[in-house]
Every structure is written in C-alpha cells, then in structure tokens.
Amino acid sequence: xxxxxxxxxxxxxxxxxxxxxxxxxxxxxxxxxxxxxxxxxxxxxxxxxxxxxxxxxxxxxxxxxxxxxxxxxxxxxxxxxxxxxxxxxxxxxxxxxxxxxxxxxxxxxxxxxxxxxxxxxxxxxxxxxxxxxxxxxxxxxxxxxxxxxxxxxxxxxxxxxxxxxxxxxxxxxxxxxxxxxxxxxxxxxxxxxxxxxxxxxxxxxxxxxxxxxxxxxxxxxxxxxxxxxxxxxxxxxxxxxxxxxxxxxxxxxxxxxxxxxxxxxxxxxxxxxxxxxxxxxxxxxxxxxxxxxxxxxxxxxxxxxxxxxxxxxxxxxxxxxxxxxxxxxxxxxxxxxxxxxxxxxxxxxxxxxxxxxxxxxxxxxxxxxxxxxxxxxxxxxxxxxxxxxxxxxxxxxxxxxxxxxxxxxxxxxxxxxxxxxxxxxxxxxxxxxxxxxxxxxxxxxxxxx
Amino acid sequence: xxxxxxxxxxxxxxxxxxxxxxxxxxxxxxxxxxxxxxxxxxxxxxxxxxxxxxxxxxxxxxxxxxxxxxxxxxxxxxxxxxxxxxxxxxxxxxxxxxxxxxxxxxxxxxxxxxxxxxxxxxxxxxxxxxxxxxxxxxxxxxxxxxxxxxxxxxxxxxxxxxxxxxxxxxxxxxxxxxxxxxxxxxxxxxxxxxxxxxxxxxxxxxxxxxxxxxxxxxxxxxxxxxxxxxxxxxxxxxxxxxxxxxxxxxxxxxxxxxxxxxxxxxxxxxxxxxxxxxxxxxxxxxxxxxxxxxxxxxxxxxxxxxxxxxxxxxxxxxxxxxxxxxxxxxxxxxxxxxxxxxxxxxxxxxxxxxxxxxxxxxxxxxxxxxxxxxxxxxxxxxxxxxxxxxxxxxxxxxxxxxxxxxxxxxxxxxxxxxxxxxxxxxxxxxxxxxxxxxxxxxxxxxxxx
Numbered sequence: 001x002x003x004x005x006x007x008x009x010x011x012x013x014x015x016x017x018x019x020x021x022x023x024x025x026x027x028x029x030x031x032x033x034x035x036x037x038x039x040x041x042x043x044x045x046x047x048x049x050x051x052x053x054x055x056x057x058x059x060x061x062x063x064x065x066x067x068x069x070x071x072x073x074x075x076x077x078x079x080x081x082x083x084x085x086x087x088x089x090x091x092x093x094x095x096x097x098x099x100x101x102x103x104x105x106x107x108x109x110x111x112x113x114x115x116x117x118x119x120x121x122x123x124x125x126x127x128x129x130x131x132x133x134x135x136x137x138x139x140x141x142x143x144x145x146x147x148x149x150x151x152x153x154x155x156x157x158x159x160x161x162x163x164x165x166x167x168x169x170x171x172x173x174x175x176x177x178x179x180x181x182x183x184x185x186x187x188x189x190x191x192x193x194x195x196x197x198x199x200x201x202x203x204x205x206x207x208x209x210x211x212x213x214x215x216x217x218x219x220x221x222x223x224x225x226x227x228x229x230x231x232x233x234x235x236x237x238x239x240x241x242x243x244x245x246x247x248x249x250x251x252x253x254x255x256x257x258x259x260x261x262x263x264x265x266x267x268x269x270x271x272x273x274x275x276x277x278x279x280x281x282x283x284x285x286x287x288x289x290x291x292x293x294x295x296x297x298x299x300x301x302x303x304x305x306x307x308x309x310x311x312x313x314x315x316x317x318x319x320x321x322x323x324x325x326x327x328x329x330x331x332x333x334x335x336x337x338x339x340x341x342x343x344x345x346x347x348x349x350x351x352x353x354x355x356x357x358x359x360x361x362x363x364x365x366x367x368x369x370x371x372x373x374x375x376x377x378x379x380x381x382x383x384x385x386x387x388x389x390x391x392x393x394x395x396x397x398x399x400x401x402x403x404x405x406x407x408x409x410x411x412x413x414x415x416x417x418x419x420x421x422x423x424x425x426x427x428x429x430x431x432x433x434x435x436x437x438x439x440x441x442x443x444x445x446x447x448x449x
Numbered sequence: 450x451x452x453x454x455x456x457x458x459x460x461x462x463x464x465x466x467x468x469x470x471x472x473x474x475x476x477x478x479x480x481x482x483x484x485x486x487x488x489x490x491x492x493x494x495x496x497x498x499x500x501x502x503x504x505x506x507x508x509x510x511x512x513x514x515x516x517x518x519x520x521x522x523x524x525x526x527x528x529x530x531x532x533x534x535x536x537x538x539x540x541x542x543x544x545x546x547x548x549x550x551x552x553x554x555x556x557x558x559x560x561x562x563x564x565x566x567x568x569x570x571x572x573x574x575x576x577x578x579x580x581x582x583x584x585x586x587x588x589x590x591x592x593x594x595x596x597x598x599x600x601x602x603x604x605x606x607x608x609x610x611x612x613x614x615x616x617x618x619x620x621x622x623x624x625x626x627x628x629x630x631x632x633x634x635x636x637x638x639x640x641x642x643x644x645x646x647x648x649x650x651x652x653x654x655x656x657x658x659x660x661x662x663x664x665x666x667x668x669x670x671x672x673x674x675x676x677x678x679x680x681x682x683x684x685x686x687x688x689x690x691x692x693x694x695x696x697x698x699x700x701x702x703x704x705x706x707x708x709x710x711x712x713x714x715x716x717x718x719x720x721x722x723x724x725x726x727x728x729x730x731x732x733x734x735x736x737x738x739x740x741x742x743x744x745x746x747x748x749x750x751x752x753x754x755x756x757x758x759x760x761x762x763x764x765x766x767x768x769x770x771x772x773x774x775x776x777x778x779x780x781x782x783x784x785x786x787x788x789x790x791x792x793x794x795x796x797x798x799x800x801x802x803x804x805x806x807x808x809x810x811x812x813x814x815x816x817x818x819x820x821x822x823x824x825x826x827x828x829x830x831x832x833x834x835x836x837x838x839x840x841x842x843x844x845x846x847x848x849x850x851x852x853x854x855x856x857x858x859x860x861x862x863x864x865x866x867x868x869x870x871x872x873x874x875x876x877x878x879x880x881x882x883x884x885x886x887x888x889x890x891x892x893x894x895x896x897x898x
Contacts, residue, residue: 020626022621022623022628023623023626024623025623027623029619029621029623029628030619030621033563033564033653033655035529035532035533035563035564036533039533058651059552059553059556059651060651061634061648061649061650061651062651064631065618065628065629065630065631065634066626066627066628066629066630066631067626067628068628069628070628070629070651071614071619071629071651071652071653072651072652073560073563073564073652074553074556074557074560074652076526076557077525077526077529077557077560077561077564078529078560078564080484080526080527080529080530081529081530081532081533081564083484083530084484084485084488084530084533084534085533099550099552099553100553101548101585103508103548103584103585104508104523104548104549107508107523108523108526111522111523111526111527112526114482114483114484114522115482115484115522115526115527115530131647134645134646134647135552135646135647135648136550136552136646137644137645137646165520169514170478170479170520172471172478172479174471174472174473174474174476174478177469177472177515177516177740177742177745178515179471179478179514179515179516179517179518179519180514180515180519180520181514181515182513182514182515185510185514195586196583196586197583197584197585197586198580198583198584199510199584200510201510202507202508202509202510202511202519202520202521203520203521203522203523204482204520206482291626293626296626
C-alpha cells in the first residue's frame with residue numbers, strides 16, 4: 001500500500017504575495033522583468049522537491065500601479081525561459097479562455113510541454129474583469145455563465161487538438177522519405193457555439209499528451225467546471241470547516257460527472273509567514289501590514305465590492321447593504337469570501353485590508369515551521385486538502401524558509417516525497433497521461449469509422 | 450566615417466531549408482521539439498557574431514506531414530527558452546496579425562524583449578493560407594488588401610501599447626510606497642475598424658522600447674506595408690537585377706512615406722550549400738535534390754498554383770494557362786516568383802521542384818566559402834542588399850560551415866563586424882530605440898493635452 005502524499009505548488013509573484021512585500025529592505029522592486037530571478041525561485045522549489053510553480057495572469061493592468069509591482073511578463077513565455085534551467089519542477093501558467101483562440105493557446109501549451117519535456121500545466125481561467133474585456137473589443141464583461149460555457153467548449157477543442165496527432169505519428173523514416181504517417185494526423189473539424197476549428201494542430205502530441213489542467217474559480221459555475229475538467233484545483237479557504245465543505249462538494253460533483261475523485265487534487269492556498277519563533281513571525285506579519293498604503297487597498301476593495309471608495313471609511317465595518325453574490329458578474333467566489341470574512345470576524349475596513357493584503361483572501365498563517373507543518377498535516381488528514389498552494393508572503397526569503405524548514409518536517413512525518421520519482425508534472429501529481437485517440441476504428445464494411 | 454557593414458540573420462528551420470535535409474545520414478529527424486538543439490544553433494550564430502536568428506511560422510499544419518518535419522514549436526515560446534542560454538544574438542519570431550489579438554501579442558513580444566534584455570524582433574505576417582483561416586472560425590481566406598489593412602492597424606495598436614508605459618514610469622520608491630507613477634501609465638483608447646483596445650498594457654516598456662519590426666511579404670501591398678512599418682525586410686530574390694529593383698523600389702517607397710531609407714535594412718534570402726571545393730558543394734546539392742520525394746513536392750506546387758496535381762506532369766513545363774497574380778488571394782509574390790522562375794529558365798516541373806526544394810524560391814548557391822563571400826560582397830556593393838537572410842540547406846552543419854568559413858572571409862574584407870558593439874537587436878542592425886511618448890504636453894491653459 002502506498003501512503004497518500006501531499007502535493008505542494010509554489011505560487012510565484014514578484015516580491016511575494018503580501019502587497020507590501022516589495023517595500024521591505026530585502027526586496028528589489030524591479031524583479032518582475034527578470035527571468036533569472038524567477039528561475040532561481042523555481043530552482044529553490046525544485047530543491048524542495050515541490051510538484052510545481054505557478055503564475056496567475058490576466059490580460060489587463062490590475063489596480064493602481066503605485067500599489068505594488070503591476071507590470072508582469074506573459075507566463076507561457078516566462079515559464080519557457082525558466083524551463084531550460086530546471087529539470088523536474090512543474091510549470092503552470094494561467095491563460096484565459098475568454099481572451100484567447102483555442103488553436104493558438106493549445107499550441108503554446110503543447111510547445112511549453114515539449115520544451116520542458118513534460119512539465120507544463122494550464123490554469124484555466126475565464127477572466128472576470130471589465131478591464132480585460134475592454135482590451136479585446138468588448139464594452140462589457142461577458143456573463144459568468146457564458147464565460148464558463150465558452151471555457152468548456154474551449155477545453156474540449158484544446159484536448160482534441162492535442163490529440164490530433166497520434167503518439168506514433170512521427171516515424172522519421174529516412175529510407176523511404178516518410179517523416180510522419182499522414183493518417184495518424186487528423187483534422188478535428190470542430191464546429192460549436194463559440195469556436196470553429198478545423199485542425200490538426202501543427203505541433204505534435206507532447207510528452208504529457210495534455211498539459212496538466214488546473215482551475216481556480218470557486219463559484220457554482222467554477223466548481224462545476226472544475227469537477228468536469230480540472231485535474232488540480234487552487235482554492236482560497238479561510239477555515240478548516242469551509243475547506244472540508246469545499247473538498248467534499250467538489251469530489252461529489254466529480255463523481256457525479258463520472259470521474260474518479262482521487263484524480264482531482266485540491267490545493268487550498270496558504271500564505272505562510274515564517275519565523276524562527278511565533279513572535280518573530282507575527283512581527284514580520286505586522287511590519288508587512290504597516291507598509292500597506294490604505295488608500296490603494298481601499299480603492300481595490302471598493303472595486304471588488306462595486307462601491308465608491310468613500311462608502312468605505314477605514315475604521316468602520318463594511319456597509320450593510322452590499323449586493324448578493326448572484327448580482328455580481330465578476331469573480332463571484334472571491335466577492336463572497338471577502339464579505340463573509342469581514343462579517344464573520346466583524347472587521348473594520350482597515351482590518352479587512354490587512355487580512356486581504358497578505359494573501360487576497362487566502363489563509364495567512366504566521367508561525368514557526370513546526371506550527372505551519374502542523375496546520376498542513378491537520379488539513380491534509382481532515383478531508384480538507386490533497387496538498388497546498390504555497391503563497392509566500394515575501395519572496396525569495398519566504399520560499400527559502402518553507403523549503404529549508406517546513407519541507408524537512410513534512411518529509412520526517414512521512415507526508416512528502418524525499419526524491420522525485422517521476423519526470424513529468426503528471427508524474428508528480430500522480431495523474432495518468434491521457435491516451436491518444438488511436439487510429440480510426442475499422443468498421444465491418446472495411447471503411448474507417 | 451564608418452564603413453557600411455553587412456547584416457546577417459540565420460533563418461532556423463528543423464534540419465535545414467532543403468526539404469530533404471532531414472533524410473541525410475547526419476540528420477536527426479526528431480529535433481523539431483528540442484529547444485536545446487535550436488539553442489545550440491543560436492549559440493553558433495552568436496559565435497559567428499550574426500545579428501539575429503529567426504523562425505517562420507503559420508498557425509496551421511502546412512502540406513504533407515510525410516514530406517518534412519512538419520510539427521513546429523510556437524516561436525515566441527521557443528525563443529524565450531533560447532534567450533537564457535545566449536546573450537547577444539537577436540531573436541526574431543514570426544506572428545500573424547490576422548490570427549492574433551494585439552493586446553496578447555504586443556504583450557508576448559514585450560515579455561520576450563524583457564526576458565532577452567532587448568533582443569526581440571517580430572516578423573509581421575498576414576498569413577496567406579486557407580488552412581489557417583479554417584483554424585480560426587473562417588471559411589475563406591480574408592482578402593489580401595483586408596489582411597494588410599488589419600495588419601497596419603494592428604501594428605499601430607501594438608506600438609501604442611508598448612508606449613503605454615513611459616520609460617520612467619517605474620520608480621520603486623519604497624519610502625512612500627509608490628511602485629510606479631500612475632500618470633506615466635496611460636490607456637490608449639483605440640477604436641478602429643479592426644480593433645478596439647483600451648490599454649494600457651500590463652507589461653512595462655521593454656529594453657528596446659519596441660521589438661525590431663520585420664516584414665517578409667513582397668507583393669504590392671506587402672512592399673507598401675514594409676515601406677511604412679518595417680525596419681528589416683526578408684525577401685526572396687533570384688537574380689541580382691531583381692534584387693536591385695526590389696531594393697530601389699522599397700527604399701523609394703520608404704522615402705515617400707517620410708522615412709529615412711537607411712533605417713530599413715533589406716536582406717534577401719540566400720541558401721548556401723557550402724563545400725570545400727565547388728565540386729563537393731554541387732555533389733551535396735545534387736544528393737539533396739535526389740532525396741526529394743517528387744509526389745510530395747508536386748502536390749505542394751499544385752496547391753500554390755491552384756491546379757490539380759495531375760495537370761503537372763513531372764517532365765513537362767508548367768501549363769501555359771496559369772492565373773495572373775491579381776487573381777491570387779494567397780502569397781502573391783511567391784506565386785509570381787515561382788512562375789517566373791519556371792518560365793525564364795524553361796524548367797520542367799521536376800527541375801522546378803528541385804530548385805524550390807532547396808529554398809522555396811530563395812536563391813540557392815552551391816559553392817566554396819570564397820564563392821559565397823564573393824556573391825554576398827557583390828550584391829552588398831551593387832545596391833541589392835544591406836545583408837542576407839542566411840538559410841542553410843542543412844543544419845547544423847551548414848550554419849557551422851557559414852560561421853567558420855564564410856564569416857571570417859567577410860570580416861577579413863572589412864564587410865562584417867569582428868565583435869558585437871551593442872547589446873540589443875536594434876544595436877546590431879544600427880537602428881534607434883524608439884523614444885517613448887513622454888508626458889502629455891501641458892497646454893497654454895494649464896491643462897494636459
């Protein structure tokens with residue numbers, strides 16, 4: 001019997017996930033354009049035997065550029081640059097199904113999977129901001145349901161494009177001059193409501209067959225989509241009870257969709273703020289919160305809540321008359337999480353900003369390596385998580401601390417790998433390589449089906 | 450006074466530009482998915498102090514997969530992987546304005562320029578194949594004029610997105626908590642016939658300001674587009690007289706568009722087949738031609754000529770009743786080049802296939818390093834070229850031979866650099882970095898203009 005093992009992803013972001021991390025004395029505020037910086041972070045994650053690194057993304061400038069490093073490199077290109085100086089760590093890029101074409105995006109991920117020799121993952125997002133819509137000829141954000149419907153068709157087309165070459169298509173037979181066998185490469189002739197794509201792809205089937213499919217939305221539509229399509233889920237959960245409910249819910253939906261729930265890995269976000277003592281960790285956390293410029297953070301909160309900023313006095317609780325989730329067309333689950341966090345703990349706007357500034361709704365945990373390992377173990381064994389999306393408040397120091405001090409504890413407890421046993425991202429997550437669709441079946445009349 | 454210097458680009462393609470190169474004993478037919486292979490080629494080009502390397506591209510599977518390595522990685526992703534193991538060589542990717550969105554593509558090139566520290570170039574194509582159209586929801590190829598009109602608007606939008614951050618926008622001022630200065634980052638609010646893009650980009654201005662803009666079409670629309678927008682042109686010219694006429698024409702058009710013609714570098718393609726003796730070179734050339742499978746090549750020629758393959762008997766000349774260029778909606782200039790080549794030299798289909806198989810209409814030149822250097826020098830000094838797009842028939846050996854045996858001759862003759870004097874791709878081509886658009890001017894009434 002194999003013991004169930006944790007999966008750990010490092011979510012990389014500029015100087016760290018705390019919005020004020022770039023203001024610390026140790027931080028270089030110009031790292032966002034430096035592929036070598038992110039490569040070193042990936043090498044650290046690889047040294048810690050983590051499953052993968054990951055970048056969020058949206059095709060729009062988000063929020064106030066004064067607030068935090070806002071200029072970001074496009075992640076498929078950045079991860080390709082990082083692939084060559086790493087050998088095992090998985091490389092997961094976010095890309096939007098609303099603002100891409102399936103042919104181009106399927107091809108870019110297949111290319112990244114070839115370049116990395118089987119380490120590519122795609123975090124599928126539908127992009128919930130009006131700012132993005134306006135960069136692509138739209139006046140309004142497409143409706144939530146519409147975006148998810150397009151996403152489902154997009155993923156179906158992408159899978160069929162990845163399968164448009166059989167694994168054995170390329171033979172390279174010099175003697176007769178046949179590079180690939182023509183009838184092992186087929187058009188897909190897709191014609192649907194959102195996409196019409198003939199195919200085949202002009203990039204052959206990649207080492208993993210398909211990149212690992214990841215999803216991060218937690219709305220009703222998002223969970224339903226994840227249950228059908230995702231192989232890993234990044235999710236924001238503030239309490240153990242919420243995480244357990246989410247875990248049960250998504251696995252039940254996956255089973256309902258005819259899938260084995262164990263083939264879907266659920267990774268809540270955790271923002272570790274690590275100190276050698278609990279006090280040291282809390283001091284770092286407090287220092288970070290002091291460095292938040294409240295006006296920037298309040299403007300962002302006001303956007304999320306669809307309110308003018310002046311309706312959010314810093315030292316008062318949220319106003320009582322906020323819209324319900326079903327009136328929100330944007331990031332529904334994030335909206336609800338923020339409102340519930342503020343109400344359940346009776347936080348003022350200033351306090352709420354401090355909580356969100358650390359991890360934008362993910363669970364911030366300031367403590368010693370032992371305390372963080374305890375929390376991880378507890379959630380992992382309580383039906384709340386298959387692993388964690390590790391979001392260090394400060395980078396690179398927070399990732400170094402996690403790898404050097406938390407990972408060894410998890411290994412000593414038998415919860416985490418002590419060496420990589422596979423080579424691909426799918427290997428690390430214990431997920432199978434999708435089989436190709438093989439040759440067309442020969443029917444009784446002798447014609448290909 | 451500075452002496453005028455040659456510019457040299459290495460056009461990389463699988464096992465070489467000859468369609469049968471993959472069948473040679475020395476060739477590995479599986480290199481197309483191997484970023485390390487292309488990185489070694491780029492390192493060779495860098496050892497030879499070449500200006501740049503370049504990949505062609507189209508978002509469609511081209512021709513018969515049996516014929517030659519047909520599975521290709523997406524070039525922006527591939528060049529990002531190659532950027533980290535090179536330091537000076539320019540990195541030029543082809544991308545289509547017909548089948549991309551300006552926001553995504555402008556951002557990917559800005560990202561590549563950041564990652565490579567100023568070495569990105571964009572070969573702007575409008576993509577002339579029906580196969581591509583059908584991968585993007587279209588039944589027909591958009592009209593030639595329509596594609597170029599969209600391309601012109603696309604490039605304008607891309608430039609404005611690259612300029613949406615001033616060079617001095619990012620200040621990283623930790624003391625007051627200002628990462629970037631908000632009024633140095635501006636929306637572009639573009640609303641045109643083909644594109645509506647609000648901006649700003651979410652990737653700051655890159656080392657080169659804009660990637661180098663390259664163009665390769667030679668139709669009337671293509672030349673007009675190049676004269677207005679391109680900074681380098683890759684072109685196929687079979688004879689010195691044709692090359693001189695093209696060179697004069699494009700420079701005259703550039704001057705007519707208000708540009709300094711010296712800011713537009715014209716690089717005809719040359720397919721060198723290098724031997725230590727002329728006889729050795731001709732034997733390699735003949736061996737390659739023998740390895741062409743004529744049925745594959747004839748099918749491709751028939752597509753280009755819009756004829757059924759059976760109308761092209763291998764040992765007869767082209768049929769007399771071919772359509773005129775203005776009836777062709779695809780790659781017009783290539784069509785005309787092929788027809789004129791066949792007619793002017795009275796070639797049979799088999800002979801024409803041999804000539805095209807080596808370089809798809811580019812000038813194949815089999816000879817010694819001295820002979821190749823002589824041709825390059827002659828064209829360079831005869832008003833036909835500012836440099837060459839070097840398309841080795843066989844890779845890597847043809848690029849090694851060019852770098853080791855032709856480049857030293859060009860250096861000894863004072864035609865080519867003996868060290869890199871700049872760091873960016875623009876530096877290598879002697880082209881200026883576009884200035885940013887600066888702050889909005891303050892008008893006499895004190896308001897921003």
